[in-house]
Amino acid sequence: MSSPILQAVGVSKTFGALKAVNxxxxxxxxxxxxGIAGPNGSGKSTLxxxxxxxxxxxxxGQVHFEGTQIDHWPAHRIARSGxxxxxxxxxxxPELSALETVQISAAYNGRLSRKxxxxxxxxxxxxxxxxxxxxxxxxxxxxxxxxxxxxxxxALVSKPSVLMLDEPASGLTKPEISNLDALLINVNxxxxxxxxxxxxxxLLLSVSQRLMVLxxxxxxxxxxxxxxxxxxxxxEAYLGGRG
Amino acid sequence: MTxxxxxxxxxxxxxxxxxVVPAVVxxxxxxxxxxxxxxxxxxxxxxxxSLGHCGVFxxxxxxxxxxxxxxxxxxxxxxxxxxxxxxxxxxVTAALAAFIIAAPVARLKGIYVVLVTFAFSQLxxxxxxxxxxxxxxxxxxxxxxxxxxxxxxxxxxxxxxxxYAGLALxxxxxxxxxxxxxxxxxxxxxxxxDAEDYAASRGISxxxxxxxVLILSAIFTGFAGGFYAIYLRVASPEVFGFGTLxxxxxxxxxxxxxxxxxxxxxxxxxxxxxxxxxxxxxxxEARFIVIAVAMILVLRVAPGGVLGILDRLLPxxxx
Numbered sequence: 241m242s243s244p245i246l247q248a249v250g251v252s253k254t255f256g257a258l259k260a261v262n263x264x265x266x267x268x269x270x271x272x273x274x275g276i277a278g279p280n281g282s283g284k285s286t287l288x289x290x291x292x293x294x295x296x297x298x299x300x301g302q303v304h305f306e307g308t309q310i311d312h313w314p315a316h317r318i319a320r321s322g323x324x325x326x327x328x329x330x331x332x333x334p335e336l337s338a339l340e341t342v343q344i345s346a347a348y349n350g351r352l353s354r355k356x357x358x359x360x361x362x363x364x365x366x367x368x369x370x371x372x373x374x375x376x377x378x379x380x381x382x383x384x385x386x387x388x389x390x391x392x393x394x395a396l397v398s399k400p401s402v403l404m405l406d407e408p409a410s411g412l413t414k415p416e417i418s419n420l421d422a423l424l425i426n427v428n429x430x431x432x433x434x435x436x437x438x439x440x441x442x443l444l445l446s447v448s449q450r451l452m453v454l455x456x457x458x459x460x461x462x463x464x465x466x467x468x469x470x471x472x473x474x475x476e477a478y479l480g481g482r483g
Numbered sequence: 484m485t486x487x488x489x490x491x492x493x494x495x496x497x498x499x500x501x502x503v504v505p506a507v508v509x510x511x512x513x514x515x516x517x518x519x520x521x522x523x524x525x526x527x528x529x530x531x532x533s534l535g536h537c538g539v540f541x542x543x544x545x546x547x548x549x550x551x552x553x554x555x556x557x558x559x560x561x562x563x564x565x566x567x568x569x570x571x572x573x574x575v576t577a578a579l580a581a582f583i584i585a586a587p588v589a590r591l592k593g594i595y596v597v598l599v600t601f602a603f604s605q606l607x608x609x610x611x612x613x614x615x616x617x618x619x620x621x622x623x624x625x626x627x628x629x630x631x632x633x634x635x636x637x638x639x640x641x642x643x644x645x646x647y648a649g650l651a652l653x654x655x656x657x658x659x660x661x662x663x664x665x666x667x668x669x670x671x672x673x674x675x676x677d678a679e680d681y682a683a684s685r686g687i688s689x690x691x692x693x694x695x696v697l698i699l700s701a702i703f704t705g706f707a708g709g710f711y712a713i714y715l716r717v718a719s720p721e722v723f724g725f726g727t728l729x730x731x732x733x734x735x736x737x738x739x740x741x742x743x744x745x746x747x748x749x750x751x752x753x754x755x756x757x758x759x760x761x762x763x764x765x766x767x768e769a770r771f772i773v774i775a776v777a778m779i780l781v782l783r784v785a786p787g788g789v790l791g792i793l794d795r796l797l798p799x800x801x802x
Contacts, residue, residue, distance in 0.1 A: 314683075333681065344670045
């Protein structure tokens, strides 16, 4: 088995009396697709936030990336080091075009020259198969799917070693989800480790090699997806309610 | 109207018209109004760089102007430095002042930025008032040396030299702003303004960009301050006052935040509009009410400013 590329050691996040993330520990192996599931409010996105320093780090615990402790780093430094994420809600720079959005990510995250950023931006948008005619439009005019494509392209352009995706399939149609499924597998095959939070279980189960389920900020179960979904506590907390 | 027409052809036509104005307008007062309008246009368009493009609610922008005014005045009059060098030194000290103000506000948000930057401008004014042996205190400084090129005094020929010097400064400032806003750095400012967390997740240091934008917005504002002091031959603490600040702010808001040319157009229009109203009996003080009403109307009807209205009327100009 490959060495862990990303590791959380007892990370917690408290907001007043609320423990949104409670002593969570897990490690992600280099090259795998690691799924994270859990009911609404279970702390999945907060876990992503504190691992990427956006907008805050953990209240306690440690995050290690490529063997270095990063939980005290500012968010832009974490991103530049190769731990790149997307957001659950539509994150966009509404006044910038898709091309400009990917270019500034290439320039800052990828530290590329203007020319290099322009060329890599085209490649990244090609990779996510974004319609060429839509690339020069301001982002606020793009569809939900195009915004998701753009968010992934702007993360991939800097060639991160880990890509963290926060519910990329939400709001998408079935054909769009199946395109996303294929894209994730391709991205992973290119050597990028993927962390995936997802509500669409079919996507999560089809692409994840390991799965972790959170409930009320703590780890409920972790292991092979087929095993985890059979776990009685998982069925009760998460899957049971859905039939 | 295509973006090329809007962003290249129209500004070039305006520049060509401004270049020939002295051939048509020979009276010294109208030329004076143009020179003052050029100075305000530099202040407003550079303020727009931090306020409009990066969303930093910097209410201390006029401090950079005031620092430029007093640096040039002290350099030229007290230290005997050439007025040309004095103007340039105004930009340098304004950038330094911006660096000092930027450090504490880089991590603040919204109203706190307004409070800290406004407090800083009041602090600068108090410093000028209290150090009267250097700054002239409330009386200010007068009889500051004027610009010369060889033996040619810029006061001669109905301020012809000052007119072209002011226009040149505005043109270079505008080219600088265009270069900044179109660069990846300029795009990153828009990113920071619109989605801070997303920008940070793409490797952009939000606080660093805020510090840099404040410094960059101060450079030409400081040059404009230096030019103002050398042109009017006066430095007075009024430049830090709320009146100058609100007039410049109205130019940014009426012209349109986030556009390079909007505040320049608004500065030219408002300078002449306020002067025209001042000439009408009964309107001497009411002109400020007119500006306030215009500002409210523009913000209500077209938050994008007057150039936003142009885009609405000519939809093809939109990208």
